[in-house]
Structures are given as structure tokens and as C-alpha cells.
Amino acid sequence: MTTPLTIVGGGIGGLSSAIALARKGKLVQVMERAGEFRAIGYGIQLGPNAFQAFQHLGIEQEVLGKCSLPHEGLLRDAHTAEVLLRVPMGSRMKECYGKPYAVIHRADLHQVLLDGCSRLGVGLTTNCELLNFSDDGGSVELETTRGRRVASALIAADGVASKVRSKLFNTLEPQKLGYAAFRAVHPMEKMPAKFGNNAVVLWCGAGYHMIHYPLRGGRLFNLVAVFDYWLDQARSSQTSLADRLIERFSSACEEVRELLGYVDLSQHWEIATIEPIGEWSKGRVALLGDAAHAMVQAMAQGACQAIEDSVVLAECLADAAGDETSHIEKSFRAYQGKRILRATRVQYMSRYMWELIHVRDAFSLLRRDLLAKFRESDVLEELSWLYGANGGKPRDIARLRYEPAL
Numbered sequence: 001m002t003t004p005l006t007i008v009g010g011g012i013g014g015l016s017s018a019i020a021l022a023r024k025g026k027l028v029q030v031m032e033r034a035g036e037f038r039a040i041g042y043g044i045q046l047g048p049n050a051f052q053a054f055q056h057l058g059i060e061q062e063v064l065g066k067c068s069l070p071h072e073g074l075l076r077d078a079h080t081a082e083v084l085l086r087v088p089m090g091s092r093m094k095e096c097y098g099k100p101y102a103v104i105h106r107a108d109l110h111q112v113l114l115d116g117c118s119r120l121g122v123g124l125t126t127n128c129e130l131l132n133f134s135d136d137g138g139s140v141e142l143e144t145t146r147g148r149r150v151a152s153a154l155i156a157a158d159g160v161a162s163k164v165r166s167k168l169f170n171t172l173e174p175q176k177l178g179y180a181a182f183r184a185v186h187p188m189e190k191m192p193a194k195f196g197n198n199a200v201v202l203w204c205g206a207g208y209h210m211i212h213y214p215l216r217g218g219r220l221f222n223l224v225a226v227f228d229y230w231l232d233q234a235r236s237s238q239t240s241l242a243d244r245l246i247e248r249f250s251s252a253c254e255e256v257r258e259l260l261g262y263v264d265l266s267q268h269w270e271i272a273t274i275e276p277i278g279e280w281s282k283g284r285v286a287l288l289g290d291a292a293h294a295m296v297q298a299m300a301q302g303a304c305q306a307i308e309d310s311v312v313l314a315e316c317l318a319d320a321a322g323d324e325t326s327h328i329e330k331s332f333r334a335y336q337g338k339r340i341l342r343a344t345r346v347q348y349m350s351r352y353m354w355e356l357i358h359v360r361d362a363f364s365l366l367r368r369d370l371l372a373k374f375r376e377s378d379v380l381e382e383l384s385w386l387y388g389a390n391g392g393k394p395r396d397i398a399r400l401r402y403e404p405a406l
């Protein structure tokens with residue numbers, strides 16, 4: 001019997017990889033520690049580059065069927081309400097890159113990925129946490145909460161706090177950045193009409209930001225508020241994070257303060273990332289998605305990059321067919337070689353954008369001045385390295401090989 005390739009982690013990266021590998025004829029199993037394969041109930045943005053990858057996964061139309069297509073992205077100053085930058089989306093972006101910019105409910109995306117896995121016969125196991133592993137050269141032995149298993153190779157899509165990454169490279173705990181995110185999704189009819197615009201709106205404040213967009217064809221309103229709680233660390237012990245969020249937003253314009261009233265203050269997410277790492281694989285084990293290149297969400301690319309990883313990984317494994325260690329190691333090295341510079345660039349640019357979004361005082365004047373120089377056509381050109389299919393050349397999507405631009 002063939003020994004399966006095992007993917008640890010049933011998030012967007014893990015499930016996309018399972019589809020990509022199964023489409024190459026691989027026997028694949030995914031193990032997830034949670035009781036079910038489920039996404040958190042909020043929205044996610046998908047750049048045109050994600051749709052290039054979905055095309056290769058054979059699920060592009062299915063994903064699109066569940067998406068909303070915003071007509072523009074707006075960067076606005078949260079204090080003055082001024083529009084700092086306008087990013088054309090809708091038909092302009094699609095004409096430029098051949099694929100659209102879209103937003104989708106994470107649960108809908110997860111369902112498409114799970115359906116794809118089921119159609120392709122991927123083994124899906126829940127309540128199965130990877131506790132340890134050892135690569136003996138001929139296979140990988142996995143110790144899980146459901147017993148021991150053997151895999152021909154292990155793909156670690158186990159997220160920013162990847163245990164596999166820690167064990168492989170003996171370091172790299174995720175770094176907290178001192179930012180907390182609060183989210184909400186509401187039926188659109190609950191929202192004042194002025195917030196019903198079909199756009200992705202990012203409000204930039206001093207040490208905070210807010211982002212919102214409609215989901216499910218405008219029936220839902222998705223909202224995220226993020227703030228830097230290390231800026232006022234002194235009071236951390238006395239005041240709750242939610243109260244400090246409200247205080248931080250107190251200098252925002254009326255529209256943003258009104259929106260803050262719709263944020264769910266009962267739970268928050270710690271923003272964590274990792275520094276770019278120079279190695280993504282060792283022997284029969286490879287990292288993928290946030291495990292390899294967790295990034296801040298300033299360019300909305302963490303999941304998009306994980307989806308790209310999955311397509312490239314499967315192509316590399318298919319190229320070096322066979323279960324011999326040399327084949328697998330060669331494939332994983334090829335995968336790393338094709339992906340690491342691009343993912344690192346996206347990590348780096350995301351961090352840069354993160355700083356730009358949150359600047360204070362005179363820096364915000366500088367930001368205003370810098371962004372005012374961009375015309376809409378410049379913005380599309382600037383983004384072509386990220387969204388364009390091949391070397392940033394828009395619309396050239398008919399190539400057989402999948403090589404996202406550096």
C-alpha cells in the first residue's frame with residue numbers, strides 16, 4: 001500500500017495543499033487538531049493572485065460563486081476622513097490582471113476547499129493533534145493524539161505557532177507585535193445605509209486602524225478594528241483591552257467612532273508574526289502557509305500566499321515523482337527555491353504597509369504627501385509584482401507553468 005503524504009493543519013493552507021497534491025495523483029491525508037474543519041466566522045480578502053492559484057486548483061469558479069467583488073479599495077485618514085488613496089478594483093483590476101479582487105466569508109471558502117478535498121478522496125481526520133515526529137530518512141513517523149502514523153512526507157500547515165517549525169529549526173516562536181484585533185460581522189440591514197458601499201475601506205489612525213467591507217453579495221457587513229496596545233502599556237494592568245481600544249479610537253472622525261459601536265468587544269485576536277526564515281524544509285518535512293511565512297495582514301496576503309504555496313509545492317512534488325528520499329528532498333528544495341523570495345517580499349512589504357497605516361504625528365503628513373502622488377494607474381502598476389500572473393505582466397495567464405512573480 002502507498003504511504004500517504006500527510007498535511008498537519010486543516011486551515012486554508014493545509015486544505016489548498018491537499019487539493020493541489022491530490023490533483024497530482026498523490027495519496028493525501030490531512031490531520032486537524034480541532035473537532036471539525038471549520039473557519040472563524042469572518043471575511044477574508046482575496047487578491048487576483050489567489051485566483052490564479054485557484055484556477056490551478058480547479059476551484060476558481062466555485063470560489064468566485066461565493067465571493068463579492070468590491071469596486072474599489074479606499075485608504076482613508078481615520079482622523080480627517082480624507083481619502084488618501086483609491087485602488088481601482090472591479091472591472092479595472094480584472095482587466096489589468098485577468099483575475100478579480102474579491103472578498104469572501106471564511107466559512108464559504110472553507111466549504112469550497114473541503115468539498116474539493118472530498119471529491120478528490122483526501123483523508124480528513126479531526127481531533128488529531130500532531131505531538132511529535134521523526135524523519136528516519138525513509139519515512140516520517142508521526143505521534144498524534146490518535147496514535148502513531150507513518151507518512152511518506154510531512155507538510156506543516158500548522159499556522160503561525162507551528163510546532164513543526166520549532167522542532168525543525170529549534171527556534172522561532174511567533175512574535176507578538178503588541179496589536180490586538182477585534183472583529184464583527186452583521187446583517188447589512190443592521191448597518192446605517194452610508195456603510196453599504198461596495199468597497200474595501202481601510203481607515204488609518206495613529207496606532208490603530210479599522211477595515212470594513214460587505215460580504216455575501218452585500219447581505220453582511222464585515223468589520224475589523226486593530227490597535228497598538230503597547231503604546232499605552234503603563235495602564236495595561238488597570239484597564240481592559242476593549243476599553244483601551246475605545247480610548248485609542250476617541251480621536252477618530254465621527255464615522256469611524258460610529259463604526260466602533262458595531263465591533264464585538266467580547267473577544268480579540270493577538271497579532272503575531274514571524275521574522276522571515278531562510279529554510280522551509282529539511283529532509284521529508286516542509287513548511288507551508290503561516291508556518292513558513294506568517295505576516296501581518298496589512299496587504300491581505302497571508303492566506304493568498306498559502307494558496308500560492310500549495311500550487312507550487314504540488315508541481316514540485318509531481319516533477320520529482322517517487323517516494324525516494326532524494327526525490328522528496330529535491331522537490332521540497334525546489335518548492336522553497338520558487339517560493340521563498342516572493343513570500344519574503346510580501347512579508348516585508350506587509351510590514352512596511354503596517355507601519356505606514358499606523359504612523360503618527362508628522363509621519364502622517366508625510367504619508368498623505370507620498371500617497372497623493374499616486375494616480376489610479378500608478379497603483380495598479382505598483383501592485384503588478386504581487387497580483388500579476390507572470391513577472392507582473394497583466395493578462396498573460398495562459399502559461400502552463402505556475403510561477404508567480406517575484
Ligand SMILES: Cc1cc2nc3c(=O)[nH]c(=O)nc-3n(C[C@H](O)[C@H](O)[C@H](O)COP(=O)(O)OP(=O)(O)OC[C@H]3O[C@@H](n4cnc5c(N)ncnc54)[C@H](O)[C@@H]3O)c2cc1C
Nearest residue numbers: 009011012013033045129130159289290300301302303304
Ligand atoms: C485579522 C486578520 C485578517 C486577515 N485578513 C486576511 C486577508 O484578508 N487575506 C489574506 O490572504 N490573509 C488574511 N489574514 C491572514 C490569514 O488568515 C492567514 O495567513 C491564513 O489563514 C493562514 O493559513 P494557514 O493554513 O497557514 O494557517 P492557519 O489558518 O493558522 O491553520 C493552521 C491549522 O493547523 C491546525 N493545527 C495547528 N497545530 C496543529 C497540530 N499540532 N496538529 C494538528 N493541527 C494543528 C490549527 O488548528 C489550524 O486549523 C488575516 C489574518 C488576520 C489575523
